Amino acid sequence: MSPSDARVAVVGAGLMGHGIAQVFARAGHEVRLFDLDPDALGGARDRIAENLTALGLDPSAADRVQPVADLAGAVGEANLVIECVREDLSAKQRLFAEIERHAKPDAVLATNTSVIPITRIMGGLASRERALGTHWWNPPYIVPLVEVIGTEWTSGAALDATMELLRAVGKVPVHVRRDVPGFIGNRLQHALWREAIALVEDGVCDPATIDLVVKSSFGPRLAVLGPMENADLVGLDLALAVHRTLFPHLANAGAPSPYLERLVAEQRLGMKTGAGFYEWSAERQQEVKSRLIRRLSYAEAEPV
């Protein structure tokens, strides 16, 4: 797979799929997009053009994304197939069995799963050496990172070609050396979320206070200094002393919090149902989403 003329297929045109298609199209690649839902497929190009316009970029790159109504036609000519359907192990396993039948023998097959080990998704394939994970972050056309995860079967050639192509389209790929659940980023992120939810559940503060604390302290700093750099800055002797005192008191439950279970049972799912930890009017949602795009755009302008 050559980074200059690679053809890409994206399966699943939802939140992540359309944005991933946008990255390759903007870098000049032809992209074929497939979705079972005709509305998601039909609207993807407009969605991409709107994203580009909102960022002040040429929306015509969306024309390089070709919506295709059948899976075989979408993946048949691709050098790289990226799956972006819902986070469901058996749905992904069934889909890859089908993709494997239609894709070229040397095409790299990638899943964008958030946390499922790649080994579990790809273990049943006949050609496991070309299967791997590419874990993108939302919005994929702004957040630079893509975690690239191989299994014990993935060939070095498939990993190298994928990393090279991602670099060529302007992403920051990292190689995750072991196929652990959640890879790197989501393990870090959800360790924080577990503690945040526990603090609210234990009555230490409300959700708004959690967000204020993070956004006005270590949140902005994290974009400049990662945790390992920051530990070196303050001194590892201090880090050790803090951990000795603090670790016995941190949340360490091996299951989701009952508080979170209750919110979900009550259909408080967040923005999509109008309420989660907060109440979400349509205006407030739009305001937060616009602020996110505005503030994160720095990541494109000044890579880490």
Ligand SMILES: NC(=O)c1ccc[n+]([C@@H]2O[C@H](COP(=O)([O-])OP(=O)(O)OC[C@H]3O[C@@H](n4cnc5c(N)ncnc54)[C@H](O)[C@@H]3O)[C@@H](O)[C@H]2O)c1
């Ligand atoms: N949302 C995020 O922030 C995020 C970040 C990183 C990774 N992911 C992962 O990316 C994947 C997709 O997430 P999303 O947020 O884009 O979901 P989404 O619900 O927005 O989109 C999924 C799309 O897949 C389509 N689909 C379902 N089954 C299909 C099939 N068999 N063939 C073709 N299309 C099918 C649906 O119609 C839908 O349009 C999930 O595995 C998710 O965990 C999500």
